[in-house]
Amino acid sequence: MLGAALLKDLRLLARDRAGLVFLTIAPVVVITVAGFSLASLYGADPRGTSAYLLPVADEDGGRIGRTVRAHLAGDARVLVEEVADREAARALVRRQVAGAAVVIPPGTTAAVGRGEPAALLLYTDPVKYLEVANVRLLVEELRHGIEAAARARAAARLEKERAHAARARARFERAAQGLERSLEAVSARLRAARADAERRLAAAEAEADAAAAQSRAQLDATLEPLRSFLATLSAREQAFATWLAAARAAAGRYADRLPAPPAPPEVPPALAALAADPEGLLRRALPTAPVPHVALPPAPALPKLELPAPPALPAARLPGALRIAETSVTGAPAQLNTFDQNVPGFSVTFLLLGMLLGVSLGLLDERDWGTLERLRAMPAPFATVLVAKLLARFLVGVAQLAVLFAVGRAAFGISLGPQPWALALPAAGIVFAGTTFGLVVAAAARSRESVLPLGSIVIVTMAAVGGCWWPIDLEPRWMREVALAFPTTWAMAAFNDLMIRRQTVAAAVRPTAVLFGYGLSYLALGLLLLRRRTAA
Amino acid sequence: MPAIRVEGVIKRYGARPALAGVSFTVAPGEIVGLLGPNGAGKSTTLSILATLLVADAGAVVVADRPLPAQAAAVRRLLGFVPQREALYPPLSARENLEFFARMQGLRGTAAARALADALALVGLERRADEPVARLSGGMRRRLNLACGILHRPQVILLDEPTVGVDPQSRERIFEAVAALAAGGAAVLYSTHYMEEAERLCRRVVLLDEGRVLAVGTPAELVANAGMAPRLELRTARPLPPGWLDGVRGARPLGSRDGETVVAIADTALAPAVLDAAARAGGSVLALTLHRPNLADVFFSLTGRALRDDVAPGAA
Numbered sequence: 003m004l005g006a007a008l009l010k011d012l013r014l015l016a017r018d019r020a021g022l023v024f025l026t027i028a029p030v031v032v033i034t035v036a037g038f039s040l041a042s043l044y045g046a047d048p049r050g051t052s053a054y055l056l057p058v059a060d061e062d063g064g065r066i067g068r069t070v071r072a073h074l075a076g077d078a079r080v081l082v083e084e085v086a087d088r089e090a091a092r093a094l095v096r097r098q099v100a101g102a103a104v105v106i107p108p109g110t111t112a113a114v115g116r117g118e119p120a121a122l123l124l125y126t127d128p129v130k131y132l133e134v135a136n137v138r139l140l141v142e143e144l145r146h147g148i149e150a151a152a153r154a155r156a157a158a159r160l161e162k163e164r165a166h167a168a169r170a171r172a173r174f175e176r177a178a179q180g181l182e183r184s185l186e187a188v189s190a191r192l193r194a195a196r197a198d199a200e201r202r203l204a205a206a207e208a209e210a211d212a213a214a215a216q217s218r219a220q221l222d223a224t225l226e227p228l229r230s231f232l233a234t235l236s237a238r239e240q241a242f243a244t245w246l247a248a249a250r251a252a253a254g255r256y257a258d259r260l261p262a263p264p265a266p267p268e269v270p271p272a273l274a275a276l277a278a279d280p281e282g283l284l285r286r287a288l289p290t291a292p293v294p295h296v297a298l299p300p301a302p303a304l305p306k307l308e309l310p311a312p313p314a315l316p317a318a319r320l321p322g323a324l325r326i327a328e329t330s331v332t333g334a335p336a337q338l339n340t341f342d343q344n345v346p347g348f349s350v351t352f353l354l355l356g357m358l359l360g361v362s363l364g365l366l367d368e369r370d371w372g373t374l375e376r377l378r379a380m381p382a383p384f385a386t387v388l389v390a391k392l393l394a395r396f397l398v399g400v401a402q403l404a405v406l407f408a409v410g411r412a413a414f415g416i417s418l419g420p421q422p423w424a425l426a427l428p429a430a431g432i433v434f435a436g437t438t439f440g441l442v443v444a445a446a447a448r449s450r451e452s453v454l455p456l457g458s459i460v461i462v463t464m465a466a467v468g469g470c471w472w473p474i475d476l477e478p479r480w481m482r483e484v485a486l487a488f489p490t491t492w493a494m495a496a497f498n499d500l501m502i503r504r505q506t507v508a509a510a511v512r513p514t515a516v517l518f519g520y521g522l523s524y525l526a527l528g529l530l531l532l533r534r535r536t537a538a
Numbered sequence: 539m540p541a542i543r544v545e546g547v548i549k550r551y552g553a554r555p556a557l558a559g560v561s562f563t564v565a566p567g568e569i570v571g572l573l574g575p576n577g578a579g580k581s582t583t584l585s586i587l588a589t590l591l592v593a594d595a596g597a598v599v600v601a602d603r604p605l606p607a608q609a610a611a612v613r614r615l616l617g618f619v620p621q622r623e624a625l626y627p628p629l630s631a632r633e634n635l636e637f638f639a640r641m642q643g644l645r646g647t648a649a650a651r652a653l654a655d656a657l658a659l660v661g662l663e664r665r666a667d668e669p670v671a672r673l674s675g676g677m678r679r680r681l682n683l684a685c686g687i688l689h690r691p692q693v694i695l696l697d698e699p700t701v702g703v704d705p706q707s708r709e710r711i712f713e714a715v716a717a718l719a720a721g722g723a724a725v726l727y728s729t730h731y732m733e734e735a736e737r738l739c740r741r742v743v744l745l746d747e748g749r750v751l752a753v754g755t756p757a758e759l760v761a762n763a764g765m766a767p768r769l770e771l772r773t774a775r776p777l778p779p780g781w782l783d784g785v786r787g788a789r790p791l792g793s794r795d796g797e798t799v800v801a802i803a804d805t806a807l808a809p810a811v812l813d814a815a816a817r818a819g820g821s822v823l824a825l826t827l828h829r830p831n832l833a834d835v836f837f838s839l840t841g842r843a844l845r846d847d848v849a850p851g852a853a
Binding site for chain 2: 003006007009010013014017018371372373375376377378379380381382387
């Protein structure tokens with residue numbers, strides 16, 4: 003019976019062309035329109051399909067002007083229109099053709115080159131707030147880029163100069179070391195020369211001493227007979243004296259009568275002196291200093307090479323650029339594809355509307371067609387019919403989301419996250435919640451006419467507040483807290499985690515559990531209301 | 539043993555009583571008409587029998603099974619044809635029948651046979667594969683009947699099955715209902731068309747404001763009401779007082795705007811009444827003979843017409 007009832011509901015849906023259009027084509031159209039329309043909410047469309055027109059007037063014509071134009075031309079977020087001068091740029095903004103225009107004033111490159119401040123001009127239309135904000139951000143990024151590049155160039159140049167100075171210093175140090183080595187060599191040579199001179203002098207002195215000794219020996223040999231004669235003479239004189247003394251002693255009182263002995267022959271004093279002091283003769287004969295003492299001059303004191311400490315290389319550093327290194331905490335790209343938000347958002351919206359129409363109006367159709375009454379008089383449990391209807395809508399809802407995500411992938415390149423299959427969890431959860439919510443509306447609504455006002459108000463509110471139409475972070479905090487009461491919020495949280503933040507299936511488990519919790523609550527409420535309605 | 543036994547059934551919607559002690563029976567093979575104006579309680583009675591509503595008091599027994607205690611068992615024996623066309627317009631006649639056959643628990647060849655029989659019974663074999671939305675009103679009514687009886691139920695509840703139906707389809711429905719009864723089914727036929735009740739029903743339950751006014755065969759009800767045939771004369775000039783004095787068994791009931799109503803004891807007195815009018819110089823322009831019927835009986839019992847759009851005796 004369940005299969006027959008399911009088949010019946012699928013057949014009914016297949017015959018409902020308007021319903022099929024509503025389930026598939028309508029959301030694709032709305033997703034497309036909304037995606038392009040709301041692209042600026044996400045900082046302009048990264049695919050370039052909704053680029054802003056940006057007039058650029060390069061009055062500078064220098065390097066900075068060329069750089070600015072080249073960077074802007076290469077950015078898909080803007081469509082650059084080069085204009086002649088600032089008046090032309092201002093005119094385009096004033097005519098509301100563009101929300102902002104950039105002017106590079108004349109002399110910008112020169113001023114920057116001289117280290118003077120310079121400014122880029124940005125003409126803006128305050129009404130086009132988002133466009134201006136996005137262009138302002140773009141120009142700021144560009145300005146930072148140019149400054150960073152200039153700083154990098156200056157830093158490179160400074161580094162080059164430092165390297166050059168370091169090389170010069172190294173060369174100087176090498177030269178000083180060479181000089182020191184040369185001085186050392188000269189000193190060594192001086193020491194060697196002195197030593198040689200001293201050696202030679204010592205040899206000369208030794209030779210002179212030897213000659214003197216030889217002369218002394220020869221003199222001694224020559225004087226030996228003389229000294230011997232003189233000694234014999236002295237001894238004879240001594241012996242005569244002794245004898246005379248003895249004779250006198252023997253002569254006693256007559257000693258005085260003894261004749262005075264003849265005076266010994268007098269030895270010439272010079273001869274006596276010669277014999278007595280041959281050294282004197284040598285001293286007189288030989289030079290007192292046979293080798294003149296040569297006082298070698300001290301080795302010249304070579305100048306101490308005390309090179310001054312090379313000056314410390316200037317520590318001048320350009321102040322580092324303070325950049326913002328943006329890193330997605332999940333590894334996802336920082337720039338969002340607007341359709342990553344819009345495809346799930348509007349798919350959920352149309353899913354809920356489809357469920358509202360499918361389940362609520364489907365049940366009301368059964369009531370209006372009278373088939374509900376007939377079925378209740380049949381053996382098949384009414385629950386079977388109801389379950390089949392809900393199951394059919396559940397399957398159709400899942401298929402609807404699958405189709406819309408596939409279209410989103412094919413047409414708009416949306417991300418399906420690292421685990422595309424994980425999308426099935428929140429998809430099943432929101433489809434279940436939507437299906438059972440349709441049951442609540444069907445049971446609560448008194449008539450077909452009251453379904454749309456009642457259901458659409460609730461669904462539109464849930465979709466808008468739950469972040470289906472715009473990022474939920476645009477909403478104030480209190481509204482975001484209120485939004486937790488809506489299944490749409492949990493579904494979008496899971497889709498955002500999986501698709502945009504590129505998280506794994508673990509991120510979808512809790513939201514999915516909450517969605518099924520909502521679904522079960524709606525189911526219980528719907529059955530309660532339906533029972534009361536049918537009992538009445 | 540009756541297939542349907544309703545005894546002293548009371549049903550209220552809030553403070554308003556819909557049924558105030560209704561009692562009747564339907565035997566197997568019998569077609570019983572439930573006749574009454576809108577709001578008389580016909581649909582409430584059928585809804586209680588179809589297990590859609592529960593009586594506040596009284597006894598309801600279908601095929602020897604009390605309600606609501608054995609509602610599930612009763613549903614297997616029951617064929618309910620609601621007043622509205624309870625069909626899926628986007629589906630074909632065959633798909634509708636297939637679905638309701640499955641809901642009745644039929645499968646396979648039994649379902650296929652029942653489907654073919656039902657299509658043949660209501661004469662929709664050639665249009666079986668067309669979406670219901672493309673069928674005429676009469677065909678949809680026939681399909682509505684087929685969906686209710688394709689499982690050959692013992693008890694059939696028909697809630698005004700010929701409303702808005704062309705004569706051809708109505709005839710087809712009559713034939714089908716008669717065939718079902720001939721097959722042994724107990725048929726409770728709710729209608730406010732007294733001619734349908736007179737033609738189809740062996741017995742009639744006259745219902746008004748939740749009460750049974752009378753039960754019996756149509757002839758019995760008319761006879762019991764003591765009503766006589768009526769002649770309605772349209773004359774060129776007003777008839778003078780005493781113009782009918784010479785006709786025994788005839789008496790004037792009233793005269794207004796050139797129309798005069800005369801009660802006659804026997805339809806054979808009509809020529810005599812016509813002659814009397816001619817003699818009185820009335821110059822008869824039109825003459826209508828009314829035999830008393832169930833609508834007249836209802837009018838005589840309640841002082842109100844059976845149908846809001848039809849004056850008593852007009853049918």
